[in-house]
Amino acid sequence: MTRRGGKIAVMPAIPASTKTSLAQRLFLHARQHWPQLIDVHVRYRGQFGYVEGELTGGERVPLMRLRYGGSAHRWGLAIHTPSTGGYEDAIWFTGSPQEALDLVCDLYVTNTDS
Known part of the structure:
Protein backbone atom coordinates (compact mmCIF):
# COMPACT_ATOMS: atom_id res chain seq x y z
CA MET A 1 0.00 0.00 0.00
CA THR A 2 1.10 3.54 -0.68
CA ARG A 3 0.02 6.84 0.82
CA ARG A 4 -1.37 9.56 -1.42
CA GLY A 5 -2.78 12.71 0.07
CA GLY A 6 -3.03 11.17 3.52
CA LYS A 7 -5.05 8.17 2.32
CA ILE A 8 -3.86 4.62 1.94
CA ALA A 9 -4.26 3.40 -1.64
CA VAL A 10 -5.37 -0.20 -1.96
CA MET A 11 -3.45 -2.19 -4.54
CA PRO A 12 -5.62 -4.14 -6.96
CA ALA A 13 -5.97 -7.85 -6.32
CA ILE A 14 -5.27 -10.17 -9.22
CA PRO A 15 -8.59 -11.52 -10.55
CA ALA A 16 -8.90 -15.31 -10.81
CA SER A 17 -9.29 -15.08 -14.59
CA THR A 18 -6.04 -13.10 -14.85
CA LYS A 19 -4.23 -15.65 -12.70
CA HIS A 29 5.46 -18.69 -24.47
CA ALA A 30 8.05 -20.87 -22.74
CA ARG A 31 7.05 -23.84 -24.92
CA GLN A 32 7.55 -21.79 -28.09
CA HIS A 33 10.70 -19.88 -27.15
CA TRP A 34 12.47 -21.60 -24.25
CA PRO A 35 12.86 -25.36 -24.85
CA GLN A 36 15.10 -25.54 -21.75
CA LEU A 37 11.94 -25.09 -19.68
CA ILE A 38 9.52 -27.99 -19.40
CA ASP A 39 7.10 -26.02 -17.25
CA VAL A 40 6.45 -22.63 -15.71
CA HIS A 41 5.01 -22.41 -12.21
CA VAL A 42 3.28 -19.33 -10.82
CA ARG A 43 2.21 -18.77 -7.23
CA TYR A 44 0.35 -15.71 -6.04
CA ARG A 45 0.49 -13.47 -3.01
CA GLY A 46 -1.42 -10.21 -3.00
CA GLN A 47 -0.71 -8.26 -6.16
CA PHE A 48 2.32 -10.42 -7.02
CA GLY A 49 2.87 -13.48 -9.17
CA TYR A 50 6.08 -15.37 -8.37
CA VAL A 51 7.37 -17.26 -11.40
CA GLU A 52 9.64 -20.31 -11.41
CA GLY A 53 10.90 -22.17 -14.44
CA GLU A 54 11.25 -25.94 -14.37
CA LEU A 55 14.29 -27.07 -16.33
CA THR A 56 14.41 -30.25 -18.40
CA GLY A 57 16.34 -31.97 -15.59
CA GLY A 58 13.51 -31.23 -13.13
CA GLU A 59 15.23 -28.41 -11.23
CA ARG A 60 13.01 -25.42 -10.41
CA VAL A 61 14.63 -22.01 -10.79
CA PRO A 62 13.08 -18.83 -9.35
CA LEU A 63 12.96 -16.30 -12.18
CA MET A 64 10.90 -13.24 -11.35
CA ARG A 65 8.13 -11.56 -9.45
CA LEU A 66 5.45 -9.84 -11.51
CA ARG A 67 3.48 -6.95 -10.01
CA TYR A 68 -0.14 -6.59 -11.08
CA GLY A 69 -1.22 -3.00 -11.57
CA GLY A 70 -4.73 -3.48 -12.89
CA SER A 71 -4.01 -4.73 -16.43
CA ALA A 72 -3.49 -8.32 -17.53
CA HIS A 73 -1.20 -7.06 -20.30
CA ARG A 74 1.18 -4.69 -18.48
CA TRP A 75 3.06 -5.83 -15.38
CA GLY A 76 5.90 -4.54 -13.24
CA LEU A 77 8.94 -6.77 -12.87
CA ALA A 78 11.36 -7.74 -10.13
CA ILE A 79 14.18 -10.07 -11.18
CA GLY A 86 15.43 -12.00 -3.12
CA TYR A 87 13.95 -9.93 -5.89
CA GLU A 88 15.25 -6.66 -7.30
CA ASP A 89 12.74 -4.31 -8.85
CA ALA A 90 13.39 -3.46 -12.47
CA ILE A 91 11.83 -0.02 -12.16
CA TRP A 92 12.49 0.69 -15.82
CA PHE A 93 10.39 -2.28 -16.94
CA THR A 94 6.69 -2.41 -17.54
CA GLY A 95 5.50 -4.83 -20.15
CA SER A 114 27.81 -23.60 -18.24
Whole structure:
Protein backbone atom coordinates (compact mmCIF):
# COMPACT_ATOMS: atom_id res chain seq x y z
CA MET A 1 0.00 0.00 0.00
CA THR A 2 1.10 3.54 -0.68
CA ARG A 3 0.02 6.84 0.82
CA ARG A 4 -1.37 9.56 -1.42
CA GLY A 5 -2.78 12.71 0.07
CA GLY A 6 -3.03 11.17 3.52
CA LYS A 7 -5.05 8.17 2.32
CA ILE A 8 -3.86 4.62 1.94
CA ALA A 9 -4.26 3.40 -1.64
CA VAL A 10 -5.37 -0.20 -1.96
CA MET A 11 -3.45 -2.19 -4.54
CA PRO A 12 -5.62 -4.14 -6.96
CA ALA A 13 -5.97 -7.85 -6.32
CA ILE A 14 -5.27 -10.17 -9.22
CA PRO A 15 -8.59 -11.52 -10.55
CA ALA A 16 -8.90 -15.31 -10.81
CA SER A 17 -9.29 -15.08 -14.59
CA THR A 18 -6.04 -13.10 -14.85
CA LYS A 19 -4.23 -15.65 -12.70
CA THR A 20 -5.37 -18.43 -15.04
CA SER A 21 -4.48 -16.54 -18.21
CA LEU A 22 -1.08 -15.44 -16.83
CA ALA A 23 -0.02 -19.02 -16.11
CA GLN A 24 -1.27 -20.18 -19.52
CA ARG A 25 0.42 -17.34 -21.41
CA LEU A 26 3.75 -17.92 -19.69
CA PHE A 27 3.60 -21.68 -20.26
CA LEU A 28 2.77 -21.32 -23.97
CA HIS A 29 5.46 -18.69 -24.47
CA ALA A 30 8.05 -20.87 -22.74
CA ARG A 31 7.05 -23.84 -24.92
CA GLN A 32 7.55 -21.79 -28.09
CA HIS A 33 10.70 -19.88 -27.15
CA TRP A 34 12.47 -21.60 -24.25
CA PRO A 35 12.86 -25.36 -24.85
CA GLN A 36 15.10 -25.54 -21.75
CA LEU A 37 11.94 -25.09 -19.68
CA ILE A 38 9.52 -27.99 -19.40
CA ASP A 39 7.10 -26.02 -17.25
CA VAL A 40 6.45 -22.63 -15.71
CA HIS A 41 5.01 -22.41 -12.21
CA VAL A 42 3.28 -19.33 -10.82
CA ARG A 43 2.21 -18.77 -7.23
CA TYR A 44 0.35 -15.71 -6.04
CA ARG A 45 0.49 -13.47 -3.01
CA GLY A 46 -1.42 -10.21 -3.00
CA GLN A 47 -0.71 -8.26 -6.16
CA PHE A 48 2.32 -10.42 -7.02
CA GLY A 49 2.87 -13.48 -9.17
CA TYR A 50 6.08 -15.37 -8.37
CA VAL A 51 7.37 -17.26 -11.40
CA GLU A 52 9.64 -20.31 -11.41
CA GLY A 53 10.90 -22.17 -14.44
CA GLU A 54 11.25 -25.94 -14.37
CA LEU A 55 14.29 -27.07 -16.33
CA THR A 56 14.41 -30.25 -18.40
CA GLY A 57 16.34 -31.97 -15.59
CA GLY A 58 13.51 -31.23 -13.13
CA GLU A 59 15.23 -28.41 -11.23
CA ARG A 60 13.01 -25.42 -10.41
CA VAL A 61 14.63 -22.01 -10.79
CA PRO A 62 13.08 -18.83 -9.35
CA LEU A 63 12.96 -16.30 -12.18
CA MET A 64 10.90 -13.24 -11.35
CA ARG A 65 8.13 -11.56 -9.45
CA LEU A 66 5.45 -9.84 -11.51
CA ARG A 67 3.48 -6.95 -10.01
CA TYR A 68 -0.14 -6.59 -11.08
CA GLY A 69 -1.22 -3.00 -11.57
CA GLY A 70 -4.73 -3.48 -12.89
CA SER A 71 -4.01 -4.73 -16.43
CA ALA A 72 -3.49 -8.32 -17.53
CA HIS A 73 -1.20 -7.06 -20.30
CA ARG A 74 1.18 -4.69 -18.48
CA TRP A 75 3.06 -5.83 -15.38
CA GLY A 76 5.90 -4.54 -13.24
CA LEU A 77 8.94 -6.77 -12.87
CA ALA A 78 11.36 -7.74 -10.13
CA ILE A 79 14.18 -10.07 -11.18
CA HIS A 80 15.20 -12.89 -8.84
CA THR A 81 18.73 -12.43 -7.57
CA PRO A 82 20.33 -15.79 -6.70
CA SER A 83 23.10 -14.18 -4.63
CA THR A 84 20.58 -12.74 -2.16
CA GLY A 85 17.64 -15.06 -2.73
CA GLY A 86 15.43 -12.00 -3.12
CA TYR A 87 13.95 -9.93 -5.89
CA GLU A 88 15.25 -6.66 -7.30
CA ASP A 89 12.74 -4.31 -8.85
CA ALA A 90 13.39 -3.46 -12.47
CA ILE A 91 11.83 -0.02 -12.16
CA TRP A 92 12.49 0.69 -15.82
CA PHE A 93 10.39 -2.28 -16.94
CA THR A 94 6.69 -2.41 -17.54
CA GLY A 95 5.50 -4.83 -20.15
CA SER A 96 3.85 -8.10 -20.96
CA PRO A 97 4.54 -11.22 -18.92
CA GLN A 98 6.04 -12.79 -22.05
CA GLU A 99 8.51 -9.91 -22.43
CA ALA A 100 9.45 -10.27 -18.77
CA LEU A 101 9.98 -14.03 -19.22
CA ASP A 102 12.25 -13.43 -22.23
CA LEU A 103 14.30 -10.93 -20.25
CA VAL A 104 14.92 -13.20 -17.27
CA CYS A 105 15.45 -16.30 -19.40
CA ASP A 106 18.10 -14.42 -21.37
CA LEU A 107 19.84 -13.87 -18.03
CA TYR A 108 19.40 -17.26 -16.37
CA VAL A 109 18.07 -20.04 -18.58
CA THR A 110 20.47 -19.76 -21.51
CA ASN A 111 23.42 -20.04 -19.12
CA THR A 112 22.28 -23.14 -17.20
CA ASP A 113 24.61 -25.51 -19.08
CA SER A 114 27.81 -23.60 -18.24
